[in-house]
Amino acid sequence: MTSVNVNGLRAAAKKGFVEWLANTSADVLCLQEVRAEPPQLPEGIRQPDGWHVVHAPAAAKGRAGVSLYTRREPDRIQVGFGSAEFDGSGRYVEVDLPGITVASLYLPSGEVGTERQDEKIRFMGEFLAYLKALKERAAADGREVLVCGDWNIAHQEADLKNWRGNKKNSGFLPEEREWLTTVFGETEGGYVDVVRTLHPDVEGPYSWWSYRGQAFDRDTGWRIDLHVATPGLAAKAVKGYVERAATHAERWSDHAPVTVVYDR
Numbered sequence: 001m002t003s004v005n006v007n008g009l010r011a012a013a014k015k016g017f018v019e020w021l022a023n024t025s026a027d028v029l030c031l032q033e034v035r036a037e038p039p040q041l042p043e044g045i046r047q048p049d050g051w052h053v054v055h056a057p058a059a060a061k062g063r064a065g066v067s068l069y070t071r072r073e074p075d076r077i078q079v080g081f082g083s084a085e086f087d088g089s090g091r092y093v094e095v096d097l098p099g100i101t102v103a104s105l106y107l108p109s110g111e112v113g114t115e116r117q118d119e120k121i122r123f124m125g126e127f128l129a130y131l132k133a134l135k136e137r138a139a140a141d142g143r144e145v146l147v148c149g150d151w152n153i154a155h156q157e158a159d160l161k162n163w164r165g166n167k168k169n170s171g172f173l174p175e176e177r178e179w180l181t182t183v184f185g186e187t188e189g190g191y192v193d194v195v196r197t198l199h200p201d202v203e204g205p206y207s208w209w210s211y212r213g214q215a216f217d218r219d220t221g222w223r224i225d226l227h228v229a230t231p232g233l234a235a236k237a238v239k240g241y242v243e244r245a246a247t248h249a250e251r252w253s254d255h256a257p258v259t260v261v262y263d264r
Contacts, residue, residue: 003148034065058090105149
């Protein structure tokens with residue numbers, strides 16, 4: 001299972017995404033920030049051979065957009081999570097596969113002191129309620145849940161290099177971090193941060209680096225692209241890693257794919 005914010009799928013396709021897709025062994029691929037309507041995508045990306053694809057573009061042109069690529073045809077497809085405000089914003093799509101519901105999430109990025117941050121907080125409130133209901137529904141059906149995506153929040157100090165300088169910035173605000181703690185709380189959300197569980201005592205592994213300066217070369221990054229799973233599935237995770245490009249020039253997004261191998 002792989003998740004990646006492509007920072008514009010058409011641009012990524014010209015920089016190396018096509019070749020990456022041809023070589024990935026993932027069974028499921030969650031994309032965020034696609035920023036295109038399906039007809040605008042090249043055929044080899046819109047509906048590549050060997051994949052079943054669901055695109056959920058935003059109503060606002062050139063914004064957001066999430067997609068799900070699966071090797072087998074989904075049993076059910078759902079765009080949005082029942083939100084009057086956000087279901088047309090290209091930020092959530094889920095599918096049912098045998099024994100598991102998989103979703104691609106692009107949580108708003110926010111900006112302190114602006115309407116964007118207010119929007120992010122509203123999204124978080126609605127989405128937490130949905131996550132809890134989804135987990136309960138899945139459990140009743142004997143299913144696991146995996147929500148992959150760009151969560152746009154670094155949970156702990158180990159999740160971003162320059163945490164001291166970001167205490168008052170969106171993405172590392174106390175209320176945002178507390179929200180993720182609730183998502184991961186055993187008595188509240190009940191979900192598991194899979195990659196952190198696999199790498200409990202390390203800084204990172206980071207998945208996003210600014211294009212500014214030498215952030216990538218110095219590994220001054222953020223770990224905001226997450227695999228968030230129900231405990232049963234999380235327990236089956238055997239390996240989790242970031243597919244970091246070898247050099248700055250070989251990047252096709254400012255994010256890198258985050259891949260987790262789960263035992264069947």
